[in-house]
Amino acid sequence: MGKKIWLFIVVLLTTFLLAACGGGNSEESSSGDASETTADGATKIVAWAWDPNFNIAALNLASENYNGDTEIELEVIENAQDDIVQKLNTGLSSGTMKGMPNLVLIEDQRAQSFLQSYPDAFYPIGDYFNPEDFADYKLAPTSLEGEQYGLPFDTGATGFFYRTDYLEEAGYTHDDLVDLTWAEFVEIAKDVKEQTGHAMLALDPNDLGILRIMMQTTGTWYTTEDGTINLADNEPLKRALEHYKELMDNDLVKLVSDWSQYLAAFNSGDVASVPAGNWIAPSIEAEESQSGLWAVAPIPRLDMEGAVNASNHGGSSWYVLNIDGKEAAAEFLGNTFGSNVDFYQSLLTDVGAIGTYIPASEGDAYQFENEFFGGQKVIYDISQWMEEIPQVDYGMNTYGIEDIISAELQQYLNGKSLEDMLADAQAQAEAQFK
Amino acid sequence: MSQTARSAGNSNQQRTFMTRLKKNYIGWIFILLSVLGIGLFYFYPMVQAFLLSLRSGMGANLEFVGFDNYVRLFSDPTFITSLTNTFIYLLVQVPVMILLALFFSVLLNDPKLKFRGFFRTAIFLPAVTSLVAYAVIFKYLFGNDGLVNEFLLGMNLISTPLNWLSDPVLAKITIIIAITWRWTGYNMIFYLSALQNVDKSMYEAARIDGASSIQQFFFITIPLLKPIILFTSIVSTIGTLQLFDEVMNITNGGPGNATMSISMYIYNLSFEYTPDFGYAATVSYVIVVLVVILSFLQFRVAGDRD
Numbered sequence: 001m002g003k004k005i006w007l008f009i010v011v012l013l014t015t016f017l018l019a020a021c022g023g024g025n026s027e028e029s030s031s032g033d034a035s036e037t038t039a040d041g042a043t044k045i046v047a048w049a050w051d052p053n054f055n056i057a058a059l060n061l062a063s064e065n066y067n068g069d070t071e072i073e074l075e076v077i078e079n080a081q082d083d084i085v086q087k088l089n090t091g092l093s094s095g096t097m098k099g100m101p102n103l104v105l106i107e108d109q110r111a112q113s114f115l116q117s118y119p120d121a122f123y124p125i126g127d128y129f130n131p132e133d134f135a136d137y138k139l140a141p142t143s144l145e146g147e148q149y150g151l152p153f154d155t156g157a158t159g160f161f162y163r164t165d166y167l168e169e170a171g172y173t174h175d176d177l178v179d180l181t182w183a184e185f186v187e188i189a190k191d192v193k194e195q196t197g198h199a200m201l202a203l204d205p206n207d208l209g210i211l212r213i214m215m216q217t218t219g220t221w222y223t224t225e226d227g228t229i230n231l232a233d234n235e236p237l238k239r240a241l242e243h244y245k246e247l248m249d250n251d252l253v254k255l256v257s258d259w260s261q262y263l264a265a266f267n268s269g270d271v272a273s274v275p276a277g278n279w280i281a282p283s284i285e286a287e288e289s290q291s292g293l294w295a296v297a298p299i300p301r302l303d304m305e306g307a308v309n310a311s312n313h314g315g316s317s318w319y320v321l322n323i324d325g326k327e328a329a330a331e332f333l334g335n336t337f338g339s340n341v342d343f344y345q346s347l348l349t350d351v352g353a354i355g356t357y358i359p360a361s362e363g364d365a366y367q368f369e370n371e372f373f374g375g376q377k378v379i380y381d382i383s384q385w386m387e388e389i390p391q392v393d394y395g396m397n398t399y400g401i402e403d404i405i406s407a408e409l410q411q412y413l414n415g416k417s418l419e420d421m422l423a424d425a426q427a428q429a430e431a432q433f434k
Numbered sequence: 435m436s437q438t439a440r441s442a443g444n445s446n447q448q449r450t451f452m453t454r455l456k457k458n459y460i461g462w463i464f465i466l467l468s469v470l471g472i473g474l475f476y477f478y479p480m481v482q483a484f485l486l487s488l489r490s491g492m493g494a495n496l497e498f499v500g501f502d503n504y505v506r507l508f509s510d511p512t513f514i515t516s517l518t519n520t521f522i523y524l525l526v527q528v529p530v531m532i533l534l535a536l537f538f539s540v541l542l543n544d545p546k547l548k549f550r551g552f553f554r555t556a557i558f559l560p561a562v563t564s565l566v567a568y569a570v571i572f573k574y575l576f577g578n579d580g581l582v583n584e585f586l587l588g589m590n591l592i593s594t595p596l597n598w599l600s601d602p603v604l605a606k607i608t609i610i611i612a613i614t615w616r617w618t619g620y621n622m623i624f625y626l627s628a629l630q631n632v633d634k635s636m637y638e639a640a641r642i643d644g645a646s647s648i649q650q651f652f653f654i655t656i657p658l659l660k661p662i663i664l665f666t667s668i669v670s671t672i673g674t675l676q677l678f679d680e681v682m683n684i685t686n687g688g689p690g691n692a693t694m695s696i697s698m699y700i701y702n703l704s705f706e707y708t709p710d711f712g713y714a715a716t717v718s719y720v721i722v723v724l725v726v727i728l729s730f731l732q733f734r735v736a737g738d739r740d
């Protein structure tokens with residue numbers, strides 16, 4: 001008798017265990033899963049994005065402005081960008097599309113890695129808007145094999161933001177700072193240091209954004225269009241590295257180790273300029289006491305043939321996943337980010353996001369004279385520079401190659417020759433990304 | 435004839451086996467549950483990870499490449515750097531931490547010490563803080579305008595702020611200081627509890643024989659704590675090989691790859707670069723192999739009692 005009771009308990013425990021294991025699956029689909037129809041007949045779309053003040057605010061604004069045929073209810077789930085990258089990678093590589101969103105924001109420099117790693121995971125949306133309405137440089141990263149997968153969102157068009165007071169003290173007016181080369185920038189940095197004692201810019205040694213900015217002024221990248229690794233004979237990269245070293249060697253840079261220190265460097269008035277993507281402007285404006293002390297000039301170019309005073313730094317685009325509800329999601333994007341000029345005006349005034357939709361730049365909001373920047377039409381200027389940004393193919397391995405370069409860069413700064421450094425980096429990258 | 439005999443013997447054996455099974459079946463069922471659980475959640479993923487390590491490719495396009503990934507390890511400079519870094523952490527940090535923990539535990543074991551409970555808690559407290567939270571705080575402490583630099587500047591020990599996080603050597607030192615702070619108290623608790631079991635009469639006898647306290651430490655305390663020292667050094671070795679949170683949050687592997695650990699490289703291979711889960715699994719297996727080898731070595735060196 002006693003044995004039977006034991007047996008019964010064991011069976012009972014087993015059942016509980018199995019029930020607990022199996023139970024998870026049936027329950028999780030009810031919340032957060034993409035694409036259902038809600039009670040009032042609207043199609044539900046789930047979107048993943050980061051930054052509530054910027055990307056998510058833009059999405060919500062788009063949802064308010066949407067006026068297409070299909071009724072849509074948008075649910076935005078906020079995640080840090082790193083988490084989105086992780087969740088997409090684990091989710092997509094597992095082969096099931098369960099739990100994936102309909103809409104996702106992906107940084108341009110990562111886009112190719114996703115598009116090529118997970119064929120068929122993304123839905124081509126070229127039919128829902130006209131890609132030619134968007135800035136040229138945004139199209140290469142967002143398309144693959146002739147199909148348009150991404151709808152270009154914000155621009156990373158760069159500007160050379162500088163402190164007018166410091167630069168004046170060093171003897172420079174705005175006209176002296178327009179259409180510079182990076183070599184001239186370094187000379188000016190030396191003057192600024194000598195006259196005012198301030199470093200010209202702040203840099204995080206782990207973040208090589210400044211090299212990418214310099215390189216893209218000539219339309220080159222770490223890889224060529226067919227994916228060949230292009231480091232050893234990359235003349236623009238060589239020049240960029242030389243400038244970088246000269247800035248470092250002459251103590252013209254304030255070194256920081258994370259983002260908040262980077263922001264603090266210019267908010268505290270320590271550094272004289274910020275050459276970066278235009279999205280840095282709100283952070284500069286955050287320090288109200290410096291109102292009127294800033295201006296922005298076009299980004300310096302490398303002193304080479306074909307280089308222009310325009311470059312890109314960051315920026316991302318919207319992608320639709322190839323799951324149920326993809327047509328509704330694509331229609332939503334096409335109707336808002338893809339064609340609505342008025343929406344772009346409120347995007348600018350309410351969120352401060354500069355899109356890459358060219359027809360929008362003729363609107364009123366772009367003419368705004370910004371008091372913080374001494375009455376300069378900052379947004380209009382940036383939108384003009386945006387159209388000149390040379391198009392580059394970011395390829396698949398930007399971040400992988402950059403880690404190799406940043407390790408080699410340390411040795412270069414410590415005296416290794418530039419040729420050796422790049423040859424070593426080339427060999428490493430070729431071994432790693434064949 | 436012989437055939438029938440054999441089959442009879444067989445069925446006899448079977449019968450005893452069956453009766454034994456029947457006798458113990460409840461025990462078997464209990465064991466079965468945990469065996470199934472361990473098999474399903476430990477061994478099955480391990481086998482799958484090994485199979486994954488034989489494949490390579492971007493994201494979902496994995497192809498079978500045999501042992502190519504393992505060959506690739508030897509010509510992968512980033513892997514070699516991260517391996518070297520991990521060993522530097524291991525060789526510097528584990529001994530320093532073990533010695534410090536021993537030192538603290540002996541001090542705190544002194545029955546004449548006042549506020550013992552307070553000091554014990556204070557030294558153990560870091561071990562209960564969240565890895566990410568303390569790593570972020572260390573990042574700010576060692577920042578260019580951080581408290582450490584302010585302090586050193588204020589004491590006139592240095593004239594310009596040290597680049598704790600952006601100098602290859604100082605960044606490693608920062609990481610080592612951080613993990614030592616976090617784990618010393620944890621190890622100290624093991625030694626303290628072991629010291630409680632040491633017979634006091636031994637020290638008494640030693641004192642009567644005229645042994646100094648240093649001699650007592652080396653000839654009584656250390657030999658008696660040997661099994662615990664072995665245990666803590668193995669646990670710390672495994673922990674250091676899996677080092678991730680601190681590096682990720684304090685230096686993000688930088689400057690360059692100067693503080694990159696193996697685990698962080700695995701993370702980068704899977705999520706930061708274009709994902710190659712096959713190769714990432716291969717690198718994970720390196721950690722498994724290293725843990726086995728190092729634990730074996732430590733057992734060999736310190737394990738034999740005579």
